[in-house]
Amino acid sequence: MIVYVNKHKNHITAISAILIALGYIASFLGNGEVKTIALITATIIASLPIAIKAYQALRMKAFSIELLVIIAVIGALFIGEYVESAVVTFLFLMGAFLEARTLAKTRSSLKELIEMAPQEATVIQEGKQVTVPIEDVVEGDRVIIRSGGKIPVDGEVVTGNATLNEAAITGESRPASKSAGEKVFSGTILDNGYIEMVAEKVGDDTTFARMIELVEEAQESKSKTEKFLDRFATVYTPAIVILSILVFAITRNLHLAITFLVVACPGALVIGAPVSTVAGIGNGAKNGVLIKGGEIIDQFSKVNTLVFDKTGTLTKGKPEVTDFRTFGNYEQRELLRLVAQGELISEHPLGQIIVKEAKTKGIALNQDHVEGEVIKGNGIRAKVENHSLVIGNRKLMQTAGITISTTASSYAVEREELGSTAIFAAIDGDLAGIISITDQIREAAPQAIAALRENGIDQIIMLTGDNKRTAKLVATQLGIDEYHAEFLPENKVEFITELKRQGRVVAMAGDGINDAPAIATADIGLAMGEGGTDVSMETADVVLMADKLLQLSHAYALAKATSRNMKQNTYFAVAIVFVLLFGVLMGSVQLASGMFIHEASVLLVIVNAMRLVSFKSKQKG
Template sequence: MFQWVHQQTNRLTLFSGILLAIAFVSYFLHYHALQQSALITATIIAGVPIALKAYQSLCMKAFSIDLLVTIAVIAALFIGEYVESAVVTFLFLFGAYLEARTLKKTRSSIRELTEMAPQEAIVKRNGKELTVSVEEVEEGDRVIIRSGSKIPVDGSILTGAATLNEAAVTGESVPVKKKQNDNVFSGTMVDNGYIEMTAEKVGEDTTFAKIIELVEEAQESKSKTQQFLDKFANVYTPAVVVISALVFLITRDLHLAIIFLVVACPGALVIGAPVSNVAGIGNGAKKGVLVKGGDVMDRFSKVDTLVFDKTGTLTKGKPEVTDIKTFQGYGVNDVLRLVAIGETLSEHHLGQTIVTEAKKRELPMDSSPEDGEVIKGNGIRAIVEGTPLLVGNKALMKAEHLNIPNNVLEYAIMQEKKGNTAIYAAIHGEVVAVISIADQIREDAIPALHELRQHGIQKIVMLTGDNRHTAELVATTLGLDEFHAEQLPADKVAFINKLQKDGHIVAMAGDGINDAPAIATADIGVAMGEGGTDVSMETADLVLMADKLMQFSHAYSLSKATMRNMKQNMYFAVGIVFVLLLGVLMGGIHLASGMLIHEASVLLVILNAMRLTRYHRQPKTQEPPAVLQPA
């Protein structure tokens, strides 16, 4: 019964409207009996779904707006106000219909994301090409994607090259060229080209599936303001019933009490916060920014201090080996091969850079570390082909009590002053090589940080495990307030704790496993999605899918715009209730007009929130300072 009525609500609204029109015509034709019958029938038809929803709310021990309207309509029928009872029920249902239609538009981002999801894949099995459902693709499958097709799963390219539109994942519509060994993501489109790839993440594990899941969860979550309003509504609604009863007892005017009951409905107040959150989160999703809930928007808007990791966050995260210097008579390729095999243990950018360099030189890497350990923030310890190996920064060498000869140290410092990161390699407890790795600052780092300051950020700090010389060069280039080098994960956590104790609201941005503890500790954790690790993305409150710091700036200004929009809705809703109550006391507001104004206020609140779906951060006129990239 309940389900059938719910499904037929739109038709019942239409029938109610037709009956109202018949009653209106009957009034002018002086068919009084037909008019009365049409009004009563319209009231019953439109009133049934409202009453059923009120009953369902009461069963769940909740006092809804539907309950207020049901009480008011029954009372209006009791005193013979058939015009007002019919008009009120029709307006309430018609208003609910318009609200649903309008709210659907605010959720368009999730619908668009779902529509972008690929449905089929072409896989090569036993030498044959098969078209299968995307759910049937298995890890390790060889997947074929031709021009104009969507990539069905996450993986890496085996053969071929193509230009991809990655807007579905990153929010950036600029075509990206992909070649052999590059990673590609589900939901992205091959504009032109041909590739064959290995399926590495399938089903719900793909990046695109996680994006949809995160956006859905975020749109269902509530901000503190919304949680407060929900609790407020549960107290406010029964209070309105009690006050209406008191109005009747004092004035003995049942009509006035009914009007009070209708105009005091907190509809716009209750819906104002969630619709702003949904619209704001939807805007972020379209721009490649995943915001994990309304509460995140609330907290992010209050952030005054930003803490950044360096590698992969402020820099591109695509470092290259610039030099390898060996000592003690060791050959360059011999050391590089052993170190690269050891670094297969690590997900860190620098370790993977060494592995990439060894592959580029086509060095044999058939063996695996026999024993190994990743020392977070410092390096790795491993046994490769029976050789004890220690690879990492100067702090690791000191922690292992290894002596760094003066000539090795002088060379490393010279490389660091040039902007390189110096990685020490020790074999059998003796430092035998320094591998120099350089990374470039992101092109959008300077304007993004400049915009963030203009939007309200007071302090920007960099914490990095890298050496002091490289850190200072990057910090000076970007005009940061502070930098701290050679930081372990525990040091980053301690620094963020100190900032919080000093009264700062802190956002921490990073991309590696070693950043995850600091990301979790900060008031807002931000992860770089495209180049980041799964751990940092899962820990973070906010994910930048395109690894663009301009997305960070957009997200921050969007959070402030969302909270402004929410406050506008709240002030407007409260103001409308006061105006209506004042109108009732002055005799200028009646039951039907009160309901009309109430429904109009709800729609205006939704339309105001919908402006967030088209929000773009306002460019500032002041240009960022001109600075040079480090050499």
């Protein structure tokens, strides 16, 4: 019975409307008996789904809005107000229908994401191309994608060239070129070309699947405002019942008490904050920003201090070897081979750039011949082919007792003043060379920082493990308030902890890997990571899927707008309840008109929240 009623709620609403219309027609024709039967039948039919929800809430020891409506309807039937009872139940169901339709639109971004999930994949099995369901693809499978096809799993291109639409992952509509050796992600679309790839992450482990899961979880999570309103509703509903009884006891007017009961339903108050949260998170997902829930939006909107990592955040994160000078007896190619071999144990972006440079020059590397340790924030120590290597910054050289000649020191300073990072490489206790790596500032960084300041960030700080000269150059070019160089991961954590102790609300933006401790320490962790690395998705509160700083300024503006929208809805809902209650007590608001205004207020807060779906932040030029 319950399942049937809930399944056919829309049909019940339509039947109720028809019966009410029939009642009015009978009244116009002077047939009072048919009018009464039609209106009572409409009331009973429309009351079924409302009564079921009220009963289910009572079983959970909760006093719901539906309970108020059912009490009011029983009272209206008792005093013979059949028009009011029928109209009230119909309006309540109609309001629920419109509310559901409108909420569905706010979730459209998530629905679009889910619909974009690939269902099949073409894999090579025993030398033949076979189309299989997506769930049958396993790690290591060789997958083929042609023009117009969807990338079914995460992996690496092994052959072919193509342009991909990665908007589903990054929010970036501009096509991205992909060729052998580059990563591709499930859910993206191959616009032109042909590629073969090796599956690395499949099923629920793909970036696309995890992104959908995170958005779903975020939309279900509640903000502090929503949690407060949930607690408020459990007290408010019984309080209104008691007040209605007092109204009747004082006035002896049952109709007035019932009207008081109906118009006091806090529908707009209960729905206002959740719909704002859902719409805000949906907007973020559509624009490549994952915000992990309503509480994150609340906190993010209060941030006044933004701390940036430098490499890969304010800079492009795609540095290149721009100069390589030797100071010992090693030839440049041989030195590069040994250094790159040692850097195979490191996950630091700069180390990986050296490895990439060696591979570009056709140098074969073998990780099996490497032993060593990573010294976080400084570099590595490694044993390669019976040679002891120390590779890293100036501080590591000093700790290891490596002498840096005046010539080498001057060269390093010269490169640093030009904005490069100098990587020192020592072999068997002697400085053998310096590798200069340069990373360009992101083109959108000045624009994004200006937009962040415009939206309320009053302190912007940069922390980096890089040298002071390079840090100063970047900070000066971007107009950053404060910078600190040669910071280890633990130094960043200590610095953020101190900012919080001073009463600042701090957001930390990093690459989600070596900055994970600082991201976790901040009030809000922001991860820059194209494709969403495992660490960035797990550690951060906000993930920027396209590695674009303008997404960060959009995310902050969106959080402020969403928080503001929630407050608008809450204040409006409270005002409507007070106005209606005052109107009832003054005799100017009747049962049906009160219910109509009540349902209209619910729709108004939803429409207000829906503005967030199309929200666009103002980017400063």
